Amino acid sequence: MIRVAVNGFGTIGKRVAWAVKLQPDMELVGVSKTKPDWEALLAVKMGLDVFVPEESIEKFEGSGIKPSGTIEEMVLKSDVIVDATPSGVGASYRLLYEKAGRKAVFQGGEKPGVADASFNSLVNFSRVMGLKYLRILSCNTTGLARVIYALSRVGALRRVNGVVVRRGADPKETGRGPIEGLVLESLPPPSHHARDLAELFPSLEVNTYAIVAPTTLSHLHVLFAEFREPVSPSSVLEALYETPRVSVVGDHIRSTAELRELARYAGRPFGDIYEVVVWGSSVLVKGYTVALAYAVHQEAVVVPDNVDAIRALTASVKDPMDSISITDRTLGVKSWL
The missing domain is CATH 3.30.360.10 (Dihydrodipicolinate Reductase; domain 2)
Structure with a gap:
């Protein structure tokens, strides 16, 4: 099982976390939040482990949310981190991922230089397999x-x-x-x-x-x-x-x-x-x-590619169409229109 953490639980992060939980070859370690807002409460209600900055633990506990640990601890528990932090923030977390020796998937709001390559499941899955950092296209x-x-x-x-x-x-x-x-x-x-x-x-x-x-x-x-x-x-x-x-x-x-x-x-x-x-x-x-x-649909179209990028980084699935098939079956892609 690939242990996956989602750093950020906003528009993309909450959807990627939900998608990861559906994958037969992945385990969701948890998600991160930097402030105890309604999305943090949603994560708790969904039964997810919520990790926070160390300096924010007291603030979360005062809001009735008991964190499962720090973001640094979440990273260490994971094989791959999907960085779904706001645009431009992901680059500041790369040093943390590098220090922990963990692979990461960044979003399209980051500049291309944050990753080893940009990624699209259909186009370059095989070419980027095994790299350390990928950036999902916008x-x-x-x-x-x-x-x-x-x-x-x-x-x-x-x-x-x-x-x-x-x-x-x-x-x-x-x-x-x-x-x-x-x-x-x-x-x-x-x-x-x-x-x-x-x-x-x-x-x-x-x-x-x-x-x-x-x-x-x-x-x-x-x-x-x-x-x-x-x-x-x-x-x-x-x-x-x-x-x-x-x-x-x-x-x-x-x-x-x-x-x-x-x-x-x-x-x-x-x-x-x-x-x-x-x-x-x-x-x-x-x-x-x-x-x-x-x-x-801007909130959802990149979610399947995030899931496939996890498999590409870990080289756990060699054929891109095999990964696409697993992801699409679990998410119900093209089964409703």
Whole structure:
């Protein structure tokens, strides 16, 4: 069993912790919190061991939460740490992981240099196996990588251009925005998504614009891919249908709001959508060029990749598709849409 600790119990951390508990080859050592807020109380209610900074033990105990130990002790009890601390904080914890001789998975909010490589389960699992530190791509870049991977199964790609309309904040984030208007974020282009994708697809030209929208539900991408040879609509749709963690929906769903509502009423945990969801009727094929639109649920899309990254670091599963299969089966990926 791989002993896993989750450092941070916010939007991503709580979801990764829940996912780790479902894996047949992993044991959740515990999670960390730096202040005794409602998420710390939630962790206790879920029966999780909560580890805290040593200087905060008294504050937690005064709030009725008895910590299971310090964050340093949690790290020492683990084989792999999933660092889900706020953006930019993870880099400050790397020294702790190094000192303890432990491997770690960082999130996309950290700069690429925090890890030995950026990671996407479908693209580079085998190439990064056994490294010490991996960085999960951001939610938007994860969505882009999955779709580019699917399209690369159709034929050789020449270039990809994309427009990322990203949510302004997660539902619980009261201090972010905008609450009105659209913000063109990537000036000058490309946005950081293209730069991150260059690590995974070094021979592919990728250009991206990013727009921030006043919504909390999901991102939406419009992608334009140019192939080196003409492709058919059927081959593109077939590749999308067959790619893990990519789902295709019809015209009965026309918005990210309806998609999230369906997930909630379909009984998805937290109302989460792990898949990139492509609108099938948005797929437009003209000779060498393919255009399509899809949704990316920012709170959930990276969770399966975090789980696979743990196996890649420990080399406990050699075939990426075996790891993807285990993760997706336990999380119910593509079983509800």
